[in-house]
Amino acid sequence: MGQFIYNFFFHLVESLLPIAALFSKKLKLFVNGRKGVIERIAGFKRENTAPVAWFHCASLGEFEQARPVLEGFKKRYPQYKVVLTFFSPSGYEVRKDYAEADLITYLPIDTWQNAKRFVDTLEPSVVFFVKYEFWYNFLKRVAQKNIPLFSFSTIFREDQIFFKWYGSFFLRTLHCFDHFFVQNETSVRLLEDAKIYNFSKTGDSRFDRVEEICQQAVDLPIVENFAKGHRVLVVGSSWPQDMEVLYPLINRGDEDLKFIIAPHNLKKEEMEEVEQNAQVPCIRYSLATEENVADKKLLLIDNFGMLSSLYRYGSFAYVGGAFGAGLHNILEAATYGLPIFFGRSAKNTKFQEAVDLVKRQGAFMVKDAGDFLQQFDHFYQNEEKRRQAAEASRAYVEENLGVTDQILDFCEAYIK
The missing domain is CATH 3.40.50.2000 (Glycogen Phosphorylase B;)
Structure with a gap:
């Protein structure tokens, strides 16, 4: 039931967003930026046969956390192409010309059809999500294809839906990850209470960036x-x-x-x-x-x-x-x-x-x-x-x- 409601909600959101975008400049960017994403991914893959590392951020703040890890990854694994996705225009519009990523695009709305097409077309070899981005359908498809999946600079709070009595569907999202790199002891405790043990307390990657x-x-x-x-x-x-x-x-x-x-x-x-x-x-x-x-x-x-x-x-x-x-x-x-x-x-x-x-x-x-x-x-x-x-x-x-x-x-x- 939880999955049905979740998918129904995002199908509804996807259908209503073009109407809402008529009244909001930011929503217009949000909607128009997602047009042709799969086609861009397909064209990128036709031109590149190298393995792909996919990094996903919500917005600009999370990009600053992703940046040192993304750039460190490129130095260690120069044979990889890096694809960077954003959820929000406030991240994408500022960093769409970031030179260290080989392709930068929006993440489509989290419907099952979008997630399947995106992941199956991109065919990443490793996936990194930053801080608190947890999109069920995308993560489920990555896990189904046995692609290594990591979340870093992650932070959990007691008021998040994963840890509520009614949040069992959302808690399933966390089981898609191979490992969490969390920021604090509260996150450690919450994961342990949820019987999730594949984590390390490493802190926030932004420290490396600001240094x-x-x-x-x-x-x-x-x-x-x-x-x-x-x-x-x-x-x-x-x-x-x-x-x-x-x-x-x-x-x-x-x-x-x-x-x-x-x-x-x-x-x-x-x-x-x-x-x-x-x-x-x-x-x-x-x-x-x-x-x-x-x-x-x-x-x-x-x-x-x-x-x-x-x-x-x-x-x-x-x-x-x-x-x-x-x-x-x-x-x-x-x-x-x-x-x-x-x-x-x-x-x-x-x-x-x-x-x-x-x-x-x-x-x-x-x-x-x-x-x-x-x-x-x-x-x-x-x-x-x-x-x-x-x-x-x-x-x-x-x-x-x-x-x-x-x-x-x-x-x-x-x-x-």
Whole structure:
């Protein structure tokens, strides 16, 4: 019965999506991007006789977890072609030109017909799903064909349907995998309680990725001149709700404190709002030079792609998103050894790194502007306290490196 309801639901979704796409730009991308996927796969296979490794991610965040493993796989097994699939447009549209994958496409809707056609046409030799992507029909077909199937950077929570009394059908999905590489002890306990024992606790593969980014950080002379001789708070992926927390500190006017702000959205109105509300000398990066930036107090980043290199110039970091859709990447800041602040939200428990860094006192949750000022000043006015928090952040990253090699070493026995 569970399988019937599941398949009926996704057939219904597939039939209704084209109508919904008429009213949503994102859904239009979602629907149009899936047109002709099987034909693309078939054409790819006609041109390539090499074995295929298939990596699947939900979206952009999961891609960052997949990336070190995917690139490590290619280095170990250059004879393989790599196919990368996304569920969401927010992943596919950003990474559709990613050079390390030989084919990038959407994953079709999870009906049995789609799954059978996709898997039978692609004929992968090994399959990797990232974090919490569990599509029953695709996984069932992979398992039926005895293709090695792995899930890495996986995280399970007690509120997931697999572990509810009514979730027996969905629990069957987990039995399709050859092995799980999970992030935390909660995931270990939940799998053991479900009598699933084919797992290893390896952690999050993003640690390897952020460390690689740190090592490859580019010099930014304009930012260096801006920051010279000052302590700097780097604000990454800020939303308007985050800026409301930050304005009182920005406008307090501390002489030796500067701000680098990289908004999540580069919409004209949001950039202008920051400039209007920040009552300090401010300049956009696109207008800055090494000469005119030194006397400014706030550097507003109006481009994408720089954030991971900006943290190197910081003494503190504030990472946005927690007051809204969800906390953005705090590991990029942690890898540079910075005390990290972010909004207090119940959603933060979904981010293992946030939970861990708060416990280790390398990161700190703030509920509002007053709370942020109080907590920030605790470190701003005491360099020894700031240094201890910074060391806690950096140590956390160092202790969790090497996940990629652990995963690939284990999978070696399954790779032909």
